[in-house]
Amino acid sequence: MNTIADKRTRRHTIAVLVDNEAGVLARVVGLFSGRGYNIESLTVAEVDATAHTSRITVVTSGTPDVIEQIEAQLRRLVPVHRVVNWTTDKPGVEREMALVKVAGQGDKRVEAMRISQVFRARVVDTTHTSFVFEITGGPDKVDNFIDLMRPLGLVDVSRTGVAAISRGPEAM
Amino acid sequence: MDKDGMMNRLAEDVVTLSGAEMVIRALKDQGVAHIFGYPGGAVLPIYDALFAVEGLTHVLCRHEQGAVHAAEGYARSTGKPGVVLVTSGPGATNAVTGLTDALMDSIPLVVLTGQVATHLIGNDAFQECDTVGITRPCTKHNWLVKDVNDLSRVLHEAFQIATTGRPGPVVVDIPKDIQFKKGAYVGPESVSHRTYRPKTEPELGSIVRAIELMAAAERPVFYTGGGIINAGPEASRLLRELVRTTGFPITSTLMGLGAYPASDPQWLGMLGMHGTYEANLAMHDCDVMICLGARFDDRVTGKIDAFSPNSRKIHLDIDAAQINKNVRVDVPIVADAAKALKEMLHFWKTQRRKVNAPALKDWWKQIEEWRGKKSLSYRQSNSVIKPQYAIDRLYELTRDREVFITTEVGQHQMWAAQRFKFEGPNHWMTSGGLGTMGYGLPASIGVQVAHPDALVIDIAGEASVQMTMQEMSTAMQYGLPVKIFILNNQYMGMVRQWQQLLHGGRYSHSYSEALPDFVKMAEAFGCVGLRAEKPGELDDKIREMIDVKRPVLFDCRVDPKENCYPMIYSGAAHNEMVLSDAGDETPEVTEEGKMLV
Numbered sequence: 001m002n003t004i005a006d007k008r009t010r011r012h013t014i015a016v017l018v019d020n021e022a023g024v025l026a027r028v029v030g031l032f033s034g035r036g037y038n039i040e041s042l043t044v045a046e047v048d049a050t051a052h053t054s055r056i057t058v059v060t061s062g063t064p065d066v067i068e069q070i071e072a073q074l075r076r077l078v079p080v081h082r083v084v085n086w087t088t089d090k091p092g093v094e095r096e097m098a099l100v101k102v103a104g105q106g107d108k109r110v111e112a113m114r115i116s117q118v119f120r121a122r123v124v125d126t127t128h129t130s131f132v133f134e135i136t137g138g139p140d141k142v143d144n145f146i147d148l149m150r151p152l153g154l155v156d157v158s159r160t161g162v163a164a165i166s167r168g169p170e171a172m
Numbered sequence: 173m174d175k176d177g178m179m180n181r182l183a184e185d186v187v188t189l190s191g192a193e194m195v196i197r198a199l200k201d202q203g204v205a206h207i208f209g210y211p212g213g214a215v216l217p218i219y220d221a222l223f224a225v226e227g228l229t230h231v232l233c234r235h236e237q238g239a240v241h242a243a244e245g246y247a248r249s250t251g252k253p254g255v256v257l258v259t260s261g262p263g264a265t266n267a268v269t270g271l272t273d274a275l276m277d278s279i280p281l282v283v284l285t286g287q288v289a290t291h292l293i294g295n296d297a298f299q300e301c302d303t304v305g306i307t308r309p310c311t312k313h314n315w316l317v318k319d320v321n322d323l324s325r326v327l328h329e330a331f332q333i334a335t336t337g338r339p340g341p342v343v344v345d346i347p348k349d350i351q352f353k354k355g356a357y358v359g360p361e362s363v364s365h366r367t368y369r370p371k372t373e374p375e376l377g378s379i380v381r382a383i384e385l386m387a388a389a390e391r392p393v394f395y396t397g398g399g400i401i402n403a404g405p406e407a408s409r410l411l412r413e414l415v416r417t418t419g420f421p422i423t424s425t426l427m428g429l430g431a432y433p434a435s436d437p438q439w440l441g442m443l444g445m446h447g448t449y450e451a452n453l454a455m456h457d458c459d460v461m462i463c464l465g466a467r468f469d470d471r472v473t474g475k476i477d478a479f480s481p482n483s484r485k486i487h488l489d490i491d492a493a494q495i496n497k498n499v500r501v502d503v504p505i506v507a508d509a510a511k512a513l514k515e516m517l518h519f520w521k522t523q524r525r526k527v528n529a530p531a532l533k534d535w536w537k538q539i540e541e542w543r544g545k546k547s548l549s550y551r552q553s554n555s556v557i558k559p560q561y562a563i564d565r566l567y568e569l570t571r572d573r574e575v576f577i578t579t580e581v582g583q584h585q586m587w588a589a590q591r592f593k594f595e596g597p598n599h600w601m602t603s604g605g606l607g608t609m610g611y612g613l614p615a616s617i618g619v620q621v622a623h624p625d626a627l628v629i630d631i632a633g634e635a636s637v638q639m640t641m642q643e644m645s646t647a648m649q650y651g652l653p654v655k656i657f658i659l660n661n662q663y664m665g666m667v668r669q670w671q672q673l674l675h676g677g678r679y680s681h682s683y684s685e686a687l688p689d690f691v692k693m694a695e696a697f698g699c700v701g702l703r704a705e706k707p708g709e710l711d712d713k714i715r716e717m718i719d720v721k722r723p724v725l726f727d728c729r730v731d732p733k734e735n736c737y738p739m740i741y742s743g744a745a746h747n748e749m750v751l752s753d754a755g756d757e758t759p760e761v762t763e764e765g766k767m768l769v
Contacts, residue, residue, distance in 0.1 A: 023305075
C-alpha cells in the first residue's frame with residue numbers, strides 16, 4: 001500500500017565528501033539545478049590536502065522524498081566518498097560567518113554598536129561613519145543580526161554559507 | 173626475487189608510449205575489437221596510431237550521432253561496451269544525442285573525444301568546445317586529461333565505470349598535445365578507482381522479506397525491465413526459472429523485452445502507455461508487485477497517484493537512486509539483478525516456499541478474461557497494408573532465424589514492441605528513455621558489425637529514418653547487409669495520432685509533403701530498394717529482402733491513418749485504457765493530462 005507521503009518541506013544541511021578534482025563542484029551544482037532541487041547555501045574547500053578530498057556543505061530544502069532523492073543522487077556521483085545529512089542522520093553543529101557593513105551616525109551608530117555587543121559580533125573595520133562587523137553563529141542568529149541592522153544603516157552583507165560537523169567524537 | 177630483480181621487473185612493466193599509442197594499447201588491453209568513429213583535426217594523432225593496427229577494426233560512420241548509436245547497438249547486442257572516437261568541437265557536440273540516449277537507457281559506452289591543445293583550452297580556438305562541460309549531465313562520468321601520465325589510468329577507469337554498476341556512457345576528452353606527448357602506460361590490472369564501488373550484493377534480509385510477500389500473494393505480477401538485460405544472460409535465465417517456479421504472470425517494459433520468452437503462456441505482453449490490456453490491468457489490480465530492473469517510468473505508470481493502488485511493492489535495482497523515486501516501495505533490494513535473483517531462488521527453495529495456489533488460480537482466471545479482450549487486434553484490409561499486418565508478416569517470415577530488431581521512435585516502434593515476439597535477451601534494440609528518432613538505422617549497423625551473419629532488421633518510420641539516413645553509406649562501405657524496413661505512412665505517425673486525439677485533429681506540420689523515393693535512394697547508395705504497396709505482395713517482397721545479402725531499404729506503404737492501440741492517455745490510469753478509436757469509449761483528456769508529454 002502506498003503510504004501517505006509526508007509533504008512538509010524542511011531545511012536540511014548535507015555534507016558531501018568528494019575527491020578534489022576538476023569539475024567536481026560543477027557536478028554537484030549541476031545535479032541540483034538539473035533535477036530542480038534548491039540550494040540555499042553552499043560552502044566548499046579542501047579539507048585534506050594529502051588525501052585530495054574536499055568537503056561540500058549544502059543547505060537545501062524539500063519534502064522527505066525529495067531529500068532522500070537528493071542524497072541518493074549525490075551518492076551516485078563517481079567522485080563522491082560520503083554523504084551525511086546533519087538534519088536527519090546524526091546531530092550536527094552548524095556555523096556561518098557574515099561580514100555586515102553598517103553606515104550611519106549619532107544614535108543609530110551607537111545602537112548598532114550596542115546590538116553588536118549583544119550578538120558578540122567583532123568590529124573588523126571602522127570609520128567615523130561606518131562599521132564592518134564579523135558575526136559567527138547559526139544561520140538564524142546571523143539572519144536576526146542582519147534584520148536588526150537594517151534600520152540602523154545596513155549597507156552590505158557577505159555570508160560564507162553554512163559549515164557543519166557532527167557532535168561527539170566521531171568523524172563524518 | 174632479489175631487490176635488483178624486482179626493480180628490473182618493475183622497469184620492464186613501465187612502458188613509455190605516446191598518448192595516441194596509449195589509447196590504442198588501452199583499447200586492446202580492454203579487449204575492444206571494434207570502434208565507431210569519425211576523424212578530425214584534434215584526433216589525428218590517434219587516427220595515425222590506428223593506421224597500421226591489427227585486431228582493432230574502425231568503422232567510419234557518416235555523422236558522429238550515427239557513430240554513437242552504432243556503438244549502442246553493438247553494446248546492446250553483445251553486452252560489451254561500445255567504443256566511439258570523434259574529434260573536438262562539432263565532433264563532440266554531435267555525439268551528445270547518442271550520449272544522452274545511452275545514459276537514459278543505461279548502455280555502456282566509452283566515447284573518446286579529441287580536444288584542442290591544453291595551452292589553447294579556454295581560448296575559443298578552432299573547433300574548441302567545453303566538451304566535459306557539455307557532456308557532464310549526459311554521461312555517467314567524464315574526464316579531461318591534462319597530463320599524459322594520467323591517460324592510461326583514466327582510460328581503464330572509463331571502461332570500469334561504463335560497464336559496472338548501472339552501466340552508462342563515459343567521455344574521455346584528450347587534448348591534441350597529450351596525444352603527442354610520451355608518458356608511462358599502465359595496464360588495466362593495476363588500476364582501481366579511489367571512490368567508485370557499486371553495490372552488487374543483495375541484503376539477504378530484504379530477499380527473505382520479498383520471498384515472504386511473494387509466497388503470501390494472491391494476485392502477484394512480475395514487472396521487469398532493462399536491468400535484467402543489462403545484468404547479462406544469466407539474469408534472464410534465473411528470471412525464467414523464478415517465474416516458472418512461482419507460476420506468476422509476468423510483464424515487461426519496452427526496455428526489458430526478450431528477458432522472458434514472449435511465446436510462454438505466463439507472458440502478458442508489454443505494459444505501459446501502449447501495453448496490453450491484461451498487462452496493465454494486472455498491474456492495477458495486483459496485490460504484490462515484483463519489480464525487477466525497471467524504474468517506474470511515466471510511460472509505464474500512467475497517472476502516478478492511481479498507479480497500482482492496492483499492492484505491496486518489491487523493487488530490485490542496482491541504482492539506489494531509483495528506489496522510491498517515483499513510487500514508494502515496501503521492499504527495496506539494491507543489487508545486481510542476477511545475484512539477487514539467484515538468492516531469491518535459493519531462499520524460495522531452501523525455505524520450501526509454496527505459492528497460494530487457489531488464489532493464484534482465480535487470479536489467472538481473471539487474467540484470461542482480460543486476455544480475451546484481444547487488445548492488440550486490428551481490422552485487416554485487403555486493399556491497404558496495415559502496419560500491424562506488416563510487423564506480423566515480418567515476424568512470421570523471420571522467426572526460424574536468429575534475428576535482431578532495432579527501431580526508430582514512434583508508432584512503428586510501439587507496434588514492433590507489441591507484436592514482434594522476442595524469445596531471448598539482447599535481440600531488441602530501441603531508444604526507450606530518450607525516444608531518439610534516427611536511432612535504429614545506425615544501431616542496426618552496430619549490431620551487424622557484432623553479428624556479421626545474423627539477420628538485422630531496423631523496423632523504421634519514414635520520418636525517423638531520414639534523420640540518420642546517411643549511415644546507409646556506412647553499411648555499404650563495410651558490406652553490412654542491414655534491412656531497413658520502413659513503415660511508410662507519410663506522417664510522423666505518433667505526432668499525428670496525438671494531434672488527432674488531443675489537438676482537435678489539427679495536423680500541424682506532421683505530414684511530410686515531399687518524401688524521397690526510397691527505392692531510388694537505396695539505389696543511389698548502392699543498396700537494394702524494395703517497395704510493397706498491397707497486402708498480397710508483402711510476403712514475397714519480405715522474402716526477397718531476407719534473401720538478398722546486401723543492405724536493403726524496404727519502402728512498405730502502409731495505411732496513413734492507422735492509430736496505435738491500446739493506449740493509456742496522458743494523465744490516465746492503467747484501468748482507463750482505450751482499446752480503439754472506434755465507438756464512444758474515447759475519453760476526454762484532462763487539462764492536466766494535456767500538459768504531460
